[in-house]
Amino acid sequence: MREVLRSAIAEAFHEAGIAMRAKDYQTAYRWLERSHILTQRMPLAHAKSHWFMLNLGLLTKDWREVVGQVPRIIAALLFSRIWVPAGNTGRARVSAFSVMPLSAGLEELLRED
Template identity: 85%
Template sequence: MKEVLRHAITEAFHEAGLAMRAHDFQAAYRWIERAHILTQRMPLAHAKSHWLMLSLGLLTKDWREVAGQLSRIIAALLFSRIWVPVGNTGRARVSAFAAMPLSADLEELLRED
């Protein structure tokens, strides 16, 4: 894995944790979504992003998010290396099968050289 990608993933998870502790749930979701996109091909880290979304769902009493993340955690562990919808933010309010456009910085981080 490229060092710059590893750093971006670490930063996204770290910032998500800070935002969660500060109860800035919108910022936490943005950082976790970023982590999700960056880790889609890494089963354990991908599942971690879904676990954090589930945790945020519990904190905010968003039961749709909680329910949606349960199946996504399992799917992340089983299918991350086979197929993922590139750019998908991982939230329960979007189809788990929908590809989404990438920002320029995420596209650069995910480019395989």
């Protein structure tokens, strides 16, 4: 994995953790969505992004998010290397099969050289 991508993933998880501890849940979700997009092809890191979303759902008492993340964690572990919907933010409010547009910045990070 390219170092730039590795750094972007670490930053996303780090910033999400800071936002969660500060109870800035909207910001935490934005960072976790970013981590999800960046890790979709990496089973363990992909599952980690869903695990954090599940925990954030518990913190906010968003039961739809909690229930929706459980199958996504399993799917991340089993299918990340086979197929993922590019740009999908990973939230329970979004179909797990929806392809979503990528920003130019994310597209650049995900480009394989």
